[in-house]
Amino acid sequence: MTLITNTKQEKIVNYGSLQHSMQVEKSRDRRTMKCLVVLQICAAVVTMLLISTFYLTMYPSNKGKKHTPSTNPIQKDNIATLYAIHPTRHSFCFRDGKNGGIIINWAVYNRCNDLDFNNYYAGNFTVGVGGGRAGTIIDLGSRDDLQKKYQYQETVGHGQGYASIHRTNKTLLILKDSYQNHTFQAMGESAALFRDTSSSFSVRVILGHVYALRIIDTYKHKSERVVKMLVLAYQPNESVTIQWKILK
Structure with missing residues (x-):
């Protein structure tokens, strides 16, 4: 009887340990996914900021050049x-x-x-x-x-x-x-x-x-x-x- 009981207890302990390991792994996976999502959102925000900065700085300059006559135009041959x-x-x-x-x-x-x-x-x-x-x-x-x-x-x-x-x-x-x-x-x-x-x-x-x-x-x-x-x-x-x- 003692042998059987120890075996069952050992099985219960082992089973409980496996379940706990799986829960820990799932928790890590969720944290990893959250981190990846946060990184993707940050990357998207940074990209949008860079694009906005480019258009705000470059576009007005180019637009102004189109309407400003050159002092030394290149003539067509x-x-x-x-x-x-x-x-x-x-x-x-x-x-x-x-x-x-x-x-x-x-x-x-x-x-x-x-x-x-x-x-x-x-x-x-x-x-x-x-x-x-x-x-x-x-x-x-x-x-x-x-x-x-x-x-x-x-x-x-x-x-x-x-x-x-x-x-x-x-x-x-x-x-x-x-x-x-x-x-x-x-x-x-x-x-x-x-x-x-x-x-x-x-x-x-x-x-x-x-x-x-x-x-x-x-x-x-x-x-x-x-x-x-x-x-x-x-x-x-x-x-x-x-x-x-x-x-x-």
Whole structure:
């Protein structure tokens, strides 16, 4: 009897010890889960604070930059190639930077012919063609010619003169002295460019020369487009590549 009783007691003690161990383990698991949940909540709160701080500090700065004009804007390089024998690309439209001609219903039509290459006069640029159009184009000479005439300081690449050409009303302006001084002088070619005209005008294409052109539409009151351009590449009777910019 004593042996049996001891055995039962031992079983009861052992069973009680296992139950206690399981309860302790479950309690630890619950504490671990609580800790993990708390850590996740803390991580989420910290993340939200960081995001809020970023938008509060960075967004107003970026927003302000969008509305603040740059003192030194990067200008877009408008480069186009005209082909003498191409049905639509022998002419060019400065308004949208596309071909002057268009093919519709198996026929070629004039869409917007601001500048023609080689078709009216071989080896020439021609402006002021098409219904109601009139224009003037002036060869301003090479970049070296401009530098010698207007006595401004050039830099490597000889691009300061072309880059500086702009207009104020009916006057073309070009760099004066050093580009670092940001001062300009009137160009003598202004009077010829802005004179009254009612016809087309043509001038010879020369590699490396700078041109100024003005186009008006006699059908539209006060319609005018003034452009400067530089001949970058030229193959006689084949193609010409120009860099251009509308002067407003």
